[in-house]
Structures are given as C-alpha cells and as structure tokens.
C-alpha cells in the first residue's frame with residue numbers, strides 16, 4: 121500500500137514501499153545505510169529480555185562491527201503496518217528528512233545493539249529489555265510477530281563507527297557493568313574478548329530470572345548479579361563492595377544514565393582508574409523518552 125504524507129514545511133515525503141528494494145536504492149556510498157527488514161521470529165529469553173530476529177534481502181549489505189555495535193530501529197506508528205522511510209542518503213541526509221516529517225507519520229526511532237549476525241540466511245538479533253507499555257520500543261518488542269516490518273539504520277562498511285568498546289593494548293583485566301539494556305552489548309563483547317583476559321561483570325537486573333541471559337558463563341568471567349530492591353538501583357554499591365583484581369583495568373559501563381554517572385565517578389574518583397580507560401554511556405534516562413534525550417543532547421552522555 122502506498123501512503124502519501126507531508127512534512128511540516130508542506131513538502132511531500134516519499135512513501136516507503138516494502139518491496140525490499142535492491143541494495144543500491146537503500147544505500148549510498150556511505151558508512152551507514154537504512155535496511156528495510158521484517159521480523160523473522162521472536163524469542164522470550166528472560167522475564168525482561170526478548171530477542172527479535174530480523175531478516176531481509178537488504179541485510180547482505182549489513183556489516184556488523186561487533187562488540188557494542190549500535191543501530192537505530194525505525195518502527196511504524198500505531199495504525200501503520202510499516203514505517204515511512206524518510207528520503208536521504210545513508211549517512212545523515214535521511215535523518216534531517218526524518219526530523220522534518222510530521223509527527224503523525226514520522227517513524228519511531230530507538231537505539232539498540234546488534235547482539236548477533238548470521239549469514240545464509242542473513243539475519244540479525246536485537247535483544248530488547250522490555251519495560252511494559254511505557255515506551256514505543258518496549259511496546260513494539262512485546263507485540264512483535266513474524267512478518268512485522270521495520271527498518272534498521274546500521275553499518276554498511278567495515279569500521280563504520282557506532283562501536284564504543286575500545287580495548288587498550290595489554291589490558292590487565294576488564295570490568296563490564298550495566299542493567300538489562302546493556303546486557304546485549306555485554307554478551308556480545310564477552311564473545312570477542314580473549315579467553316585468558318580476566319573479566320568482572322556487574323549486572324543490575326530486576327530479579328534472578330534475568331541471570332539466564334549470560335548463562336552458561338565463560339571461563340575467566342566472574343559475574344556479580346545485583347537484584348534491584350523495590351526498584352532501587354545498586355550497581356555502584358556492589359562495585360564499591362567488591363575486591364577487584366590488580367593490574368591495569370579497562371571499564372565499560374552502560375545503562376540508566378544516573379547510575380552510569382555514579383559508577384564512573386566511583387571508578388575514577390574513588391578507585392583511581394584512568395578516566396581514559398573508563399568507557400561510559402547513558403543508554404536511557406529515568407523519566408525521559410529517547411526522543412526527549414535527543415533534544416537534551418547526545419544520547420550517549422551519562
């Protein structure tokens with residue numbers, strides 16, 4: 121079905137047609153591209169994490185950078201069966217068109233991590249922390265079903281960007297910390313770390329049911345699970361109470377912005393870690409939607 125829409129300045133916005141167009145029509149000679157995809161299947165992994173597997177012909181051009189590779193998911197609005205894709209090239213042209221689209225037709229934009237990527241058939245997995253109906257991303261994930269249409273803005277060339285985890289040469293050990301929203305990145309990072317590198321994971325989750333997400337564990341990885349009491353976070357307290365290994369650490373922290381900021385302050389201010397060796401990102405902010413955070417400033421700022 122073709123839809124016509126108008127942006128705020130009255131210009132027509134090209135409707136998105138789900139013909140899974142040839143790659144040349146969705147990519148530009150750019151580092152990133154918009155990939156029209158459909159849900160292949162969903163899998164409930166834990167009480168709060170659901171895996172959405174996406175597929176589509178355009179995925180042949182998707183080049184996963186691994187580790188904590190981020191992508192943007194473009195979701196249809198309520199009443200739409202597919203997102204209207206703004207025109208523009210693969211890097212940022214489309215984003216300006218997206219901002220100019222009328223809110224009545226503009227697709228929801230949410231940031232997630234590539235948890236897995238397979239060939240033959242081309243598929244990617246996105247693991248989404250569901251938190252009820254509070255946000256369109258969570259709402260969509262809970263209801264997603266095979267055949268549902270979305271688009272992904274993701275890497276189209278090697279080393280496109282959107283990967284923050286940067287292991288320094290010769291690290292002594294690695295600290296990974298975060299909540300449910302960070303677990304997909306933590307799991308993907310763990311898969312790529314050398315087997316002989318000691319790793320401490322601090323995972324703050326709703327309850328014991330979430331622990332299955334990182335099971336079975338890997339040799340050399342010690343995981344501390346922190347269960348939120350009455351919704352109160354406790355990541356920093358858990359790290360503060362822990363005896364950490366000696367040697368030069370590299371830390372990666374993501375999750376709710378205030379908790380991330382607090383833990384970083386502890387690691388740098390109280391533990392004396394080199395601030396350049398602490399990678400930290402506010403993945404979401406309590407009481408703020410991703411759209412509001414976009415208006416606040418860079419989404420990664422904790």
Ligand SMILES: Cc1cc2nc3c(=O)[nH]c(=O)nc-3n(C[C@H](O)[C@H](O)[C@H](O)COP(=O)(O)OP(=O)(O)OC[C@H]3O[C@@H](n4cnc5c(N)ncnc54)[C@H](O)[C@@H]3O)c2cc1C
Pocket residue numbers: 190230231232233234246247248249250251254255256257258259300301302304305401402403404405406407408409410411419420
């Ligand atoms: C680089 C990056 C990578 C990310 N990777 C992942 C990922 O792989 N998986 C994943 O699940 N999330 C990931 N996130 C976080 C995700 O983008 C946010 O949680 C996003 O706000 C979810 O959108 P929403 O529509 O569900 O909620 P929004 O509409 O953005 O927010 C609605 C309400 O829900 C609250 N909220 C938002 N997220 C959460 C949450 N996780 N738990 C509890 N309350 C929340 C907000 O504070 C707000 O009050 C990532 C974020 C970034 C920046």
